Amino acid sequence: MIVLLTGASGFLGRRLGLALLKAGHHVICAMRQPPSAPEPGLPMRYVQADFERDLEVADWMPRLAGVDAVVNAAGILREQDGQSFANIHVRGPCALFAACAAAGVSRVLQVSALGADEQARTGYHLSKKAADDYLCSLPLASVAVVQPSLIYGPGGGSARLFTTLASLPLIALPGGGRQQVQPVHVDDVVQAVVALLEQDEVRGRVPLVGPRPVSLRDYLAALRQGLRLGRARFLPVPQALVGLAARLGSRLPNSLLDRDSWSMLQRGNTADPLPTQRLLGRAPRGPEDFIEPAERPVLRQTARLTWLLPLLRLSVALVWIVTGIVSLGLYPVQDSLALLARSGVPAALAPTLLYGAALLDLALGVATLLMKRRRRLWLVQAALMLFYTAIITLRLPEFWLHPYGPILKNLPLLGVLWLLYELEDEEAG
Structure with a gap:
């Protein structure tokens, strides 16, 4: 087909494109910024499309010429900014679906989400x-709406949050x-979607979930075991406090915890695993098998750096701020x-230099907390x-021999700054 x-450029879409090619289909990738040429060995075609802009049936009709699914x-x-649920989830896709009906496209498959039902409350x-x-x-x-639970896979937002x-x-x-929760591995989702697309006259909603429901506690314990980080130690947090953190997270652009995600987690995310098992021809992978041995070292390092880097930035900021205040x-x-x-x-310049240096230290500390790009x-x-x-080495060399090591401590701090400098591009990109 x-x-x-x-x-097609997203976490799930990239994998789906490769799986469809492997299954023998011809793939046309609709993307906001398509590459000028396909990657070597990937015979894909590309068309430019944007659900924020292409909101009419006429926008999609030319792109559906010769398309089977x-x-x-x-x-x-x-x-x-520039991305709304109203356009990307509703107006744009509905224009595409209507164009499919007008153009005679026989098969349409929508990747939705478990929980998008009569009890839905969040904007998502x-x-x-x-x-x-x-x-x-x-x-x-043929119409199918697949509703995956939490999808685990390297590079996914859910995986990054929970492994961290x-x-x-x-x-x-x-x-x-x-x-x-009932998390499902991205490889199982991809295999199930390809299998479902190849079935005749499918109609309705299909949940895609892991083999069994598990508590959030057990899910995190399984991931920690998969990372080989030893026994998990837990600290129960009152729901009221988490709700406050979620409200604060809603104000931060890249926070994975916000009011909607907290509401969806409280509601639960489970379904019958039998439809997934039928599509796969086997039981779906459980959380204890999510992390492949070959992936483990990189995932373990990435998970730790996700919280260690902010901790390092905070410690550097406090050094400058406290130094300035002192x-x-x-x-x-x-x-x-x-x-x-x-x-x-x-003597005439000393007060100016003292207070000027103190204010500079304070400014560097605040910039460390607030700036997005810090290289x-x-x-x-x-x-x-x-x-x-x-200056201290030339004029006050005795501080090198001070028992508290006030100058020696600059050496590890310089090492921390070097580490942050080297990792800044990767983190910001």
């Missing part, structure tokens, strides 16, 4: 349900971690001026630290 695949794998977890679930309902109402020969939580020395559990007067000003005099600073900031901080170290 010739298959038009939307969301459509798979819509586009979606967002949170609304951001409600928008998915609206498109699902519209698709099922159209006079198409599982890697913590002390794992915070909202409400004791009794919430029921220099502004907590440390006796006359003693600070005396040190400046011994460093060769003229140049790390260089500035390292240069200033080296400058301070050089």
Whole structure:
């Protein structure tokens, strides 16, 4: 078949495109920014499409010429500037589905979400349900709405969140971690979607889930075991406190915890595994088998760095901020001026340099907390630290022999800044 695949550059879409090619289908990838040429060895075609812009049936008709089937794998977890549930989940897909009916496309498969049903309350679930309902109402020969549970897979947002939580020395559990989930591996989702697309006259909703429901506590314990990080230690967190954190997370653009995600987790995410098992011809993979041995070292390091890097940034910020506050007067000003005099600073300039340096330290600390791209900031901080170290070495060398090692401590701090500098591109990209 010739298959038009939307969301082809996403976490699930990329894998679906490869699986459809492997199954012998011809794939047309609809993307906002298609590459100028296919990757070597991947005979895919590309068309430019954007659910935020292509909201009319006429926008999709030219792209459906000769197409036998459509798979819509586009979606967002949170609304951001230029990306809304109303367009990406509802208006754009509904225009595409209507165009399929007008163009005589025989098969349409929509990737929705478990929970997009009559009990839906969040904007994510409600928008998915609206498109699902519209698709099922159209006079198409074969219509399937797959509803995956939490999808685990390298590079996925859900996997990143839960492996990070599982890697913590002390794992915070909202409400004791009794919430029921039924995570499914991305490879099983891809295999099930391809199998479903190849079936004749399919109609309706199909849940895609793991082999059994598990509590959030047991899921995190299984992931930690898969990462080979030892026994999990848990800290129950009151639901009211998690709700407050979710409200705060709703104000942060990249937070995976917000009011909707907390609401969906509280509701639970489970279904009958039999439809998934029938499509796969076997039982789906359980959480204890999610992490492949070959993937384990990279996943373990990535999970730890996800929380260690913010901790390092916070510690660096506190060093600058506390140093600035101490220099502004907590440390006796006359003693600070005396040190400046011994460093060769003229008495008339000493107060200006003292308070100017203190304010600079404070500014560097605040910038460390607030700036999104910090590569140049790390260089500035390292240069200033080296400058301070050089002056002290020349004018106050006795501080190298101080029992508390105030200058020696600059060496590990410089190492931390170097680490943050080297990892900044990867993190920001």
